[in-house]
Amino acid sequence: MVLVAMTVAVAGPPAHADPVTGPPGSVVEVGQLDPAAMLPGAAEGYRVVYRTTDHHGAGRLSSGAVYVPPGPVPDRGWPVVSYAHGTIGLADGCEPSTVGGLAEEGAYMDRWLRRGYAVVATDYAGLGTPGELAYLDGVAAGHGVVDMVRAGRAAMPELSPRWVVAGLSQGGHAALHTAHLATSYAPELDYRGAVSLAPPTNLEQVFPFAGPGVPNFGVAGLTKFTLFTMVGLADARPDLDIPSRLSPRGRELATLATQVCTVEVGRRIGKMQVGELFSRPIDDLRPALADYIGVPTFGYDRPVLIGQGAVDLVVPMPLTLLFAQQLASANTRFDLRLYPSADHIGVLAASFDDAAAVVDGLVS
Template sequence: MNRFITAVCAAAIGVAAAVTASGPAQGDPGVVDQVTDLDQRIPGSATAERVVYTTRNSLGEPVRASGALFVPQGTPPPGGWPVIAWEHGTVGRADACAPSGTDFTFYRPYLENLLAQGYAVAATDYIGLGTPGEHAYLDGRAAAQASIDMVRAARAADPTLSSRWAAAGHSQGGHATLFTASIAAVYAPELDYRGAVAFAPGASITDTMLLLGRPGTPDILPAGMKTYTAYVLGGVRAARPAFDLDAYLTPLGRRIVADGARLCYDDMTATLEGVSMADMFAKPLSEGDFEAVARPVLDVPLTGYTRPLLIVQGTNDIDVPAPMVWRQAAELRAAGVEFTITDYPGYDHMQALDATHAEVNPYLASLFR
């Protein structure tokens, strides 16, 4: 699924950072380290560049992240191209899975749609995908900061971009988009944040892990859900390195989590066919410190939303089941968050993204009026 591009070329341009390609990240969030041309182009893009920049993980530590910047063809409108911060769905936890180093796989049509609407696309890889360190899968705060700092870095790399921006993401990226929406106005007050669209956002993650993560769990999950489980476990450990995850895992479970750090989604899922998730756990995740450690990493914030928010969900989604999203929506409403949720009867995980342009494109356009 993920064809890694090895021919990233050209010397860095637009360098404006106190970081190096091999050293630890320093400096302010959004500072550009390196800009190189991408071999792959999304149809409708005038330029395609890979940007390496400084951001912060969820512990507040400076780290590097990478992403792709696509700028539309034609003349920018007055004030510059409005920006969509694109937050991608699950590809894996290994560097070889990073979208800016691949062909963007199944997200290319959606990015083409955004470019056709006249948006520049600033698409973070997140931390640890294509840059040093492990990817903390579903660490929402880290992903949100990487996405917002990608907008900062994109504007530094290309002066034709406007300060006006919105966030959009799918699945893992929908989860990240909810975090982005909760912090954007405060985290980057110099930017003009307009709102967000979260497609099939990952939701109720900690509660699901507490329910399923135990010896004796019935072997009823498809292999893809086992992949998500392994990625979540590895992501929590990457986000909180002091946490003793191994205490919960059997030797098989430790091997599977280790495999998750090196295998992209399709290959990881293939290795889990016939593996029972119950055999991964030495004791239930509901015991000990797992819940206290995981909730700040995984649970969607219930405050901070100051701009319009749209959640889009297909009722036939088996990757992010609709009841989990509806539960998340109920928690947001109970906390006083104002948002819109639109359900699409019969739509699956990808249809919620690819078959909803007619409704979502006008919504995005309204954010920039």
């Protein structure tokens, strides 16, 4: 494999004064992955720090991992799966390219490697790099996913410009946004399609009801995901004064969310209901939330495969069915696959063979 020597440095946040100056997808640093973040099916693995842009086009730094399968490089280079991970937290030190991610997500990426795809996997800007992670900011995440492909190819020219995006949960949301902007944002690449698993959609309709006294309605993790969204929105839109809308306990947890990973945040939340995060209603945030987390229902110019587990309690199936109905009403072409026995994480394994068959056809 050829690693571009001019980009080699010790992996980690850059130290020079203005690292975000430069084109999106350009590499700031690249180095070997820590063994904790390596995948068993990878012949090589690298951690990169690269430039990307936020929701409004301002420069940010992100990091991520590049994995290359074993064997000779195909004549047209390794086709690329750009993977967008699910929720692991907002704090530095949680980023998968440093500490590894969810085991099931690692196994999923490994299956793509063993099928002959290179895998690039963003951490998202602000997770292990300067600034806050804009949790569920779809446009920012989409930029980061696309720019991860650019960065991977800049570091390793053996990667093909042919690529698809795949993601779970938070990453499924990111995959849809990536699918919506990929060809216009990076016309020099050859984007072929998207695999979006358990994507949270229509949350801009749900979250505004999360004022004082509102329960979780049986949605697993709703308090945590709402908290993370409020933290991200507070950073993206300081004019909204999100902290003033939070209860004392909500403000305490918002601070904690930027210091520890998702498992510890969930432990500290315990059985707390979403309404306990707030001191007053937030229904006036609906327009801001629509801009921040809303998922487009039209404008997709490449195939979109959506996978949903029927027993998912984190992203309940009715939300995904509603989104599918909205896509259909907008005359958007898509492929929805339902998996009767799959839960939120289980949809990764349940959907893989279907996704692989679709993706193989798209990149051939």
